[in-house]
Amino acid sequence: FTPSKLPRTSHPSSSLLTLFSTKSSSSSEPKPIPTILLAGFLGSGKTTTLKHLLENNQSIKIGTIVNDVASVNIDAKLVSNTDSWNESKNKGGVIELQNGCACCSLADELMESVMQLTSGDGADGSRRELDAIVVELSGVSDPVAVRDNWEVARLQGHPATKLASLQRTVTLIDASTFGTDWMTWDTAGDRPSWTEPGDDCAAVRKIPELLAEQVEAADLLLVNKVDLAGSEQVTIASGLAKGLNDKAEILEVEFGKVEAKELLGTLEILKEVAKEEEHSHGHHSHDHDEKCSNPECTDESHSHSHSHEHSEACSELACTDTSHSHSHDHKAESSCSEPGCTDTSHSHSHEHSSDASCSDPDCTDESNSHSHSHSHQSTATDQLGITSFVYKQSKPFNSQRLLALLNRWPLPIKESLDLGLTMGSTEIKEGQEEEEMAFAGVLRSKGFCWMAPTKWSGGANSDAWRHDTAMYWSHAGKHFGIQSAGKWWGTLGKDDMKPFFEGNMKEYDRIMNEDWVSEEWGDRRQELVFIGAKLVEADIRAALDECLCTEDEMEMYRANVRNYMDAKLSSGSNGPSLFDVGKIDQIDQ
Numbered sequence: 001f002t003p004s005k006l007p008r009t010s011h012p013s014s015s016l017l018t019l020f021s022t023k024s025s026s027s028s029e030p031k032p033i034p035t036i037l038l039a040g041f042l043g044s045g046k047t048t049t050l051k052h053l054l055e056n057n058q059s060i061k062i063g064t065i066v067n068d069v070a071s072v073n074i075d076a077k078l079v080s081n082t083d084s085w086n087e088s089k090n091k092g093g094v095i096e097l098q099n100g101c102a103c104c105s106l107a108d109e110l111m112e113s114v115m116q117l118t119s120g121d122g123a124d125g126s127r128r129e130l131d132a133i134v135v136e137l138s139g140v141s142d143p144v145a146v147r148d149n150w151e152v153a154r155l156q157g158h159p160a161t162k163l164a165s166l167q168r169t170v171t172l173i174d175a176s177t178f179g180t181d182w183m184t185w186d187t188a189g190d191r192p193s194w195t196e197p198g199d200d201c202a203a204v205r206k207i208p209e210l211l212a213e214q215v216e217a218a219d220l221l222l223v224n225k226v227d228l229a230g231s232e233q234v235t236i237a238s239g240l241a242k243g244l245n246d247k248a249e250i251l252e253v254e255f256g257k258v259e260a261k262e263l264l265g266t267l268e269i270l271k272e273v274a275k276e277e278e279h280s281h282g283h284h285s286h287d288h289d290e291k292c293s294n295p296e297c298t299d300e301s302h303s304h305s306h307s308h309e310h311s312e313a314c315s316e317l318a319c320t321d322t323s324h325s326h327s328h329d330h331k332a333e334s335s336c337s338e339p340g341c342t343d344t345s346h347s348h349s350h351e352h353s354s355d356a357s358c359s360d361p362d363c364t365d366e367s368n369s370h371s372h373s374h375s376h377q378s379t380a381t382d383q384l385g386i387t388s389f390v391y392k393q394s395k396p397f398n399s400q401r402l403l404a405l406l407n408r409w410p411l412p413i414k415e416s417l418d419l420g421l422t423m424g425s426t427e428i429k430e431g432q433e434e435e436e437m438a439f440a441g442v443l444r445s446k447g448f449c450w451m452a453p454t455k456w457s458g459g460a461n462s463d464a465w466r467h468d469t470a471m472y473w474s475h476a477g478k479h480f481g482i483q484s485a486g487k488w489w490g491t492l493g494k495d496d497m498k499p500f501f502e503g504n505m506k507e508y509d510r511i512m513n514e515d516w517v518s519e520e521w522g523d524r525r526q527e528l529v530f531i532g533a534k535l536v537e538a539d540i541r542a543a544l545d546e547c548l549c550t551e552d553e554m555e556m557y558r559a560n561v562r563n564y565m566d567a568k569l570s571s572g573s574n575g576p577s578l579f580d581v582g583k584i585d586q587i588d589q
């Protein structure tokens with residue numbers, strides 16, 4: 001297990017490591033089907049979004065896998081119904097994942113469902129031709145864990161990963177509750193019907209942690225229910241989401257109304273489908289440009305979802321179709337950043353072809369679909385003053401001083417979050433310690449930390465294990481926790497590490513370049529990300545620096561390591577057990 005990565009206590013699913021065929025792929029194997037994870041809290045609108053996708057795309061054949069927490073999978077029924085109503089040629093099929101979460105207990109079933117979905121298509125048993133697979137996760141699933149499991153399966157050659165490739169995570173956010181949920185003390189088990197009795201894995205999940213994981217994993221964030229939420233709630237939800245994950249595209253939507261290409265994230269799917277259709281039906285699919293509003297267009301087989309050239313027509317008053325989200329496609333040109341475009345109901349997502357005009361230095365989309373979301377979200381984030389920084393140090397924390405600081409850390413309450421986000425919360429009030437106030441604006445912090453042992457001897461009371469153990473620090477909303485994250489790579493020599501990276505030397509090089517702080521200490525380090533509203537970075541850094549071991553403490557640390565090793569060696573045991581990888585994870589759980 002890689003000590004430099006966040007371990008998921010119950011994943012990767014050990015059962016995924018069970019036996020399956022590791023046949024090597026042959027060139028005749030078909031291209032894997034692009035697979036999308038649809039995540040989001042309970043009730044955020046996943047099923048609504050999925051239904052909208054199935055109802056409003058006439059040419060993409062989508063297979064769905066629906067995971068619900070309850071023993072009766074209502075979502076699967078809803079989706080199945082929608083799928084059945086599709087024109088028969090586009091039916092993708094629906095598979096239920098039931099009574100557990102796909103991130104752990106159902107990991108194997110997810111793989112099997114993919115196999116099932118892509119195998120027979122009924123009568124002749126031939127392979128079902130799908131353009132995409134959408135997996136609707138349960139409201140308490142962690143998409144990162146699903147991806148981790150998938151990757152383990154892929155590395156092990158699971159046949160499902162040859163049939164489908166996990167490409168994208170789309171997370172729904174309920175704009176009307178996001179701010180409140182962020183500041184709750186609840187665990188998922190505290191919410192009626194969020195989890196099934198006995199599903200302890202899901203029940204103990206802290207709601208803000210789940211929210212953070214779901215948001216942070218996303219390639220696309222759909223801030224849903226904007227009709228229900230007030231504009232301030234939408235601003236807070238979008239701003240918080242942007243602060244947690246500034247790499248994701250963010251769209252504000254209602255009833256999950258988003259165009260298929262936004263959700264699926266790749267125009268390749270659509271292009272291939274369009275090509276196929278053109279071949280088989282002649283001219284059937286058409287570009288949704290000016291002709292789209294052609295009053296004579298009577299083609300009922302498509303949804304009349306509109307794409308426009310970016311022109312005055314963008315704000316076309318005559319466009320009264322309420323069934324679609326008015327997400328607009330533009331050709332890349334100077335008018336892309338047109339200051340006059342004030343339509344806040346759409347996302348300004350851009351589609352343009354890869355040509356000379358695509359010289360935007362910020363454009364990193366390798367697939368060339370160049371899907372951009374901008375302006376409204378960044379404005380929201382700017383207004384909220386959400387920023388982030390990384391705290392990196394190559395010394396351990398004095399554990400007692402750090403814990404004392406954390407005890408004084410004022411975790412914000414809901415009211416002050418709203419206040420903090422809209423007015424700034426880092427103003428120092430009379431009688432309050434500057435250091436405490438420095439942390440008031442922190443909404444999320446996470447990363448690895450190195451804590452110096454406090455007792456090198458004393459049997460069960462000894463915490464010498466800290467020397468080897470990377471700690472994962474995770475704070476979301478009111479919840480704060482530090483737990484073991486496995487061993488530092490520095491417990492091994494550079495050469496001993498190499499066998500762990502066979503086939504992935506890039507990661508080895510990355511660790512050497514980015515994480516390996518010194519020959520003496522290896523990758524032991526502090527690496528903490530802070531995200532918050534109007535953070536006073538210098539004060540937070542100063543408060544944390546105060547907790548680092550002093551030079552004298554470092555000398556003592558070194559002496560203790562030497563003594564410890566000498567004692568171990570002279571005890572005649574099989575070498576320094578402190579450095580045995582994989583033995584002490586459970587100590588502080």
Ligand SMILES: Nc1nc2c(ncn2[C@@H]2O[C@H](COP(=O)(O)OP(=O)(O)OP(=O)(O)O)[C@@H](O)[C@H]2O)c(=O)[nH]1
Nearest residue numbers: 041042043044045046047048139224225228254255
């Ligand atoms: N007003 C409003 N209601 C919405 C919107 N999106 C979804 N809903 C409603 O919210 C409720 C929950 O939506 P679902 O799509 O079932 O949510 P979900 O994420 O699939 O829920 P779970 O599968 O139970 O986690 C339904 O009653 C929807 O009709 C929206 O944008 N606005």
